[in-house]
Each structure stands twice: as structure tokens, then as C-alpha cells.
Amino acid sequence: MHKTDDKPLRFGRVAAMLPVHNMARATDFYIGVLGFQNVFQNGDPVGFMILEREGAEIHLTLQPGHKAADFNIAHMMVENVDALHDIIQQQGLRVIKRLQNKDYGLRAFVFEDPDGNRIDVGEPI
Template sequence: MNDIADHGVRFGRIAAMLPVRDMGKAHDFYTRVLGFTKVFENGNPVGFMILKRDAGELHLTLQPSHEAANFNVAHLMVDDADALHALCQRHGLRIIKRLQDKGYGLRAFVFEDPDGNRIDVGQPI
């Protein structure tokens, strides 16, 4: 038995929340480099922002003293891991785990965004 499922609660969208030290720089990276579009922002100065691209949604929260974790904080499924990997390399992003085919059926790699947040990228093989 699953307690929550037994009560009929259905889950909807869930989105990664990434802490960033500088909202302007984070916005520029995710929109200009990765092609996201800002769909919401809150605060003056902006302390929270929602970005979307295709089916992906990302929430940014301003945390000026943020220190990045040494583990992956989000997983991004894509249809072309090689192209995204090449884009990350062109923009000088740190690649944490090299691009490779995994035994669990994904072509995958891990990169760091400008705030050091580790994003795990996967493409079904």
C-alpha cells in the first residue's frame, strides 16, 4: 500500500529550483546559451524566476551566498546529448562527467552552470 496514492492525491508538474548568486547572469546563461524563455519573475530586485523551454521548466532563486553542492541537482532529458555537450564545451562550461553511453540506456554527461550547479544530462539510447 502507498499511503498518498490510497488517498487519491495526483501529482502534477515538479520543477528543479536552482540557487544562483546573480540573477542577471543566470538569466543570460539559461536564455542566451540554453535557449530558455523567462515566463515569470518576482521581486525588485528579482529574487525568483521561472524559465521554460519545450517541456522543461526551471526555477531560479537568488541566493547571493550560494555555494554549489558537489552532487547533481537536476536531471535534464534531451533528444541530442551530443549537441548539448558540444554547446557546453563551446561556452567553456565545466564538464564534470564526460559524455558516454551508460549501461542503463542513456547517453549522458554532467556539466556545471555558471553558479556551479551540476546538471545531469541524458538522452535515451
């Protein structure tokens, strides 16, 4: 094990970086619909933003040429996954994998945000 001094290696915060085509549309969803708060932004026009809600943190980065991946780019643990699923459906967003109890102990589903980013959402059963 490599150490630069006698301190152990420790990890702190890790947050998903979500590429977005349009920052206003993304914040309408993450702030206006999901209730995240903007705790930092940079650029004029804004090209980077940090959003937080309870223990969750996501970073938005303006990428006008972004093409969404066809795999999950973030996993989000929530309380009351059914309520979030209802919100996603009310917003008319695409559900990739339907809400169901999984054999690995989560009630989960996968949706696409307004920029096509696939987010896997789960709650312990």
C-alpha cells in the same frame, strides 16, 4: 492510505530550483544560450524566475551566498545530447562526467552551470 476526501492523491508539475549568485549571469546562460523563456519573475531586483523550454521547467532563485553542492542537483532529459554537450564546451563550462553511453540506456554527461550547479543530462540511446 490517507485521503481527505474521495479524490486520489495526484502529483503535477515538479521543477528543479537552482540557486544562483547573479540573476543576470544565470539568465544570460539559461535564456541567451540554452533558449529557455522567462514565464514568470518576482521581486525588484528579481529574486525568483521561472524558465521554460518545450517540456522543461527550471526555477532560479537569487542566493548571493550560495555554495554549490558537489553532487547533481537536477537531471535533464534532452533530444540531441551531443549538441548540448558542444554548447557547454563552447561556453567554457566545466564538464564533471564526460559524455558517454551508459549501461543503463542513456547517452549522458554532467556539467556545472555558471553558478556551479551540477546538472546531469541524458538522452535515451
